[in-house]
Amino acid sequence: MKNKIPAFLLSKPSHAQSFHERGKLRVSSIEKGMKYVSEMITKGFIHVGQETVRGFFQNLDPRLKVLFLVFFVVIVSLKRDIVPEVMIALFMSLMVALSRIDFVRFYGKIVGLTFFFGFLVAFPAAFNVITPGEMIIPVMTLSQAYDFWIYHIPREIGLTRQGIEGVVMLCLRVMNSLTISLLVIHTTPFHKIIKALKVFRVPDTFLLIITLSYKYIFVFAKTVENMYLARKSRLVGMVKNDEARMWIAGRIVFIFRKTMARYDEVFSAMVARGFCEEVKISSFGASNRMDRFSGSFFLLAGIVFLWM
Amino acid sequence: MEPIIRIDNVSYSYYEKIPALSCVNIGLSEGEKFAVIGSNGSGKSTLLKVMNGLLYPPSGKVYFRGEEVTEESLKNRAFLRLFRSSVGYVFQDSDVHLFCPSVFDELMFGPLQLGLSSDEAHERTKGVLEMLEITHLQDRASYMLSGGEKKRVAIGSILTMNPGVLLLDEPMSGLDPKTRSFLIELMIFLNEAGKTLVIATHDLSLINELQCRVAVLSEDHRVEKIGTADEILQDEDLLLKVNLIHEHMHYHGNQAHIHIHSHYLIHRHDKNHEHGEGG
Numbered sequence: 001m002k003n004k005i006p007a008f009l010l011s012k013p014s015h016a017q018s019f020h021e022r023g024k025l026r027v028s029s030i031e032k033g034m035k036y037v038s039e040m041i042t043k044g045f046i047h048v049g050q051e052t053v054r055g056f057f058q059n060l061d062p063r064l065k066v067l068f069l070v071f072f073v074v075i076v077s078l079k080r081d082i083v084p085e086v087m088i089a090l091f092m093s094l095m096v097a098l099s100r101i102d103f104v105r106f107y108g109k110i111v112g113l114t115f116f117f118g119f120l121v122a123f124p125a126a127f128n129v130i131t132p133g134e135m136i137i138p139v140m141t142l143s144q145a146y147d148f149w150i151y152h153i154p155r156e157i158g159l160t161r162q163g164i165e166g167v168v169m170l171c172l173r174v175m176n177s178l179t180i181s182l183l184v185i186h187t188t189p190f191h192k193i194i195k196a197l198k199v200f201r202v203p204d205t206f207l208l209i210i211t212l213s214y215k216y217i218f219v220f221a222k223t224v225e226n227m228y229l230a231r232k233s234r235l236v237g238m239v240k241n242d243e244a245r246m247w248i249a250g251r252i253v254f255i256f257r258k259t260m261a262r263y264d265e266v267f268s269a270m271v272a273r274g275f276c277e278e279v280k281i282s283s284f285g286a287s288n289r290m291d292r293f294s295g296s297f298f299l300l301a302g303i304v305f306l307w308m
Numbered sequence: 309m310e311p312i313i314r315i316d317n318v319s320y321s322y323y324e325k326i327p328a329l330s331c332v333n334i335g336l337s338e339g340e341k342f343a344v345i346g347s348n349g350s351g352k353s354t355l356l357k358v359m360n361g362l363l364y365p366p367s368g369k370v371y372f373r374g375e376e377v378t379e380e381s382l383k384n385r386a387f388l389r390l391f392r393s394s395v396g397y398v399f400q401d402s403d404v405h406l407f408c409p410s411v412f413d414e415l416m417f418g419p420l421q422l423g424l425s426s427d428e429a430h431e432r433t434k435g436v437l438e439m440l441e442i443t444h445l446q447d448r449a450s451y452m453l454s455g456g457e458k459k460r461v462a463i464g465s466i467l468t469m470n471p472g473v474l475l476l477d478e479p480m481s482g483l484d485p486k487t488r489s490f491l492i493e494l495m496i497f498l499n500e501a502g503k504t505l506v507i508a509t510h511d512l513s514l515i516n517e518l519q520c521r522v523a524v525l526s527e528d529h530r531v532e533k534i535g536t537a538d539e540i541l542q543d544e545d546l547l548l549k550v551n552l553i554h555e556h557m558h559y560h561g562n563q564a565h566i567h568i569h570s571h572y573l574i575h576r577h578d579k580n581h582e583h584g585e586g587g
Contacts, residue, residue: 004438004439005439005497005498005501006432006435006436006438006439007435008431008432008435008470009435009436009439009467009470009498009501010501010502011470011501223403223404226399226401226404227404227407229357229362229399229404230399230404230405230407231407232362233360233362233392233396233397234392234396234417234418234421234465234466234469235392235421236388236389236392236393236421236422236423247407250407250409251407254407254451257451258403258451
């Protein structure tokens, strides 16, 4: 073999080049985006339901948690006053604390999402242009009032009490709904949540498809991440956005072909293990005393919130 | 002599949750053959990715020729060029390693990135295709290759860049005996040509054949021992501890035996491990 080795491989690469001489490299936005999306998916997949600490919610039957989620989200949507929403928020924070979830990280996520999907969306409604009422914070005064089509813009524009209450109410609803959802998601492995949906009589086939799809998203994200690293290890300069776009398009074709092949293999594996067009997913065992006690407690708390 | 790559007290966890490396210290001399061995999940691939500047450890430092390798330092164009042209990494999964439309493009990619002229890149590609005996595959897409062919193309795609350091992640996994001996021979010749080889493997026969210096990673992701191939391979207690060999029962004729077993290297019946009569 030795005589087949090309001469350039037998020569040593030069290391004389100084690396303090030239400027900084910018990473293309497409590359950054691809990296962060795949990291986010894999991170999410690994964090969700994989809490190593054993707290209150982690020990509950997943079916109870799914019922809790639906029951309390409905209550949050039905309430029309700020006080019960605040009480629900306090109750949920107690549940988070009892479940020994990292409080700062958990509420950091919720506050961020509430800001974008609650506050920013609803904030314009706090002005008297949209919500008329008792003005408490004047912002600006126009020379005159304007009317066009169905809109009336008053001379004095500002925040109204009714408008602010509406914004606070919406933010609280978003925050509470997110807290309830994330509390369940963070304390229950995904496949158990899916299986728990059986309490709503969702067909097994449908549940299996969701489970496999979710797993495939993770495998897909890992593949994308590794391909990104493989490419990065052979790149020595910045990649232009159009080159990155071409590469991504090429990779999509590759992943599509690979996926098709993988589907065939997975189906063969299922057939080999006795699959004959009827899916059966294992069920949970009977609920224990702790689940029954917690279920009653949640029911009672829910009735109190509804009554408030 | 200053190590070409130095790993100082490096720890790494995936997603701050799954530990992969714990306080790892390793120094690689230029031109040496070095193997990282350990059972599945011990952190071998992660260590190679850290050496290649693909993962940045939150604690500990990585140096290449005395210069720290960080996300920031790799934004320096000249250092990035020097680093990427000097350290080549062959991924364990060839499917993720190969991303160009054809085998020929795959081998051309590296040299063109390095700024070599098209003629020179072409010359290198042809030479490596011939050496790896894959010239007939040059127009084929990577997904239409067999496992062994993909591995050859993956190695070729790095060799056309002529890096001084080759990081090979499980280079022998899934290869037939002929391809395996071909690659071992290639590695020996490349090392004789001055290339530094770093191999992540749990294949004990490979380190015996290459006679490299070996770092053993334990299941708690620490370096358990660094030594010569002979020192490591003769340390049965260590290999048992890190799960690279195990007790194994099988038949010889009608006689059942239990003995310490490695799939390639240690297969002895000299320790009174006789178990009894078999069927």
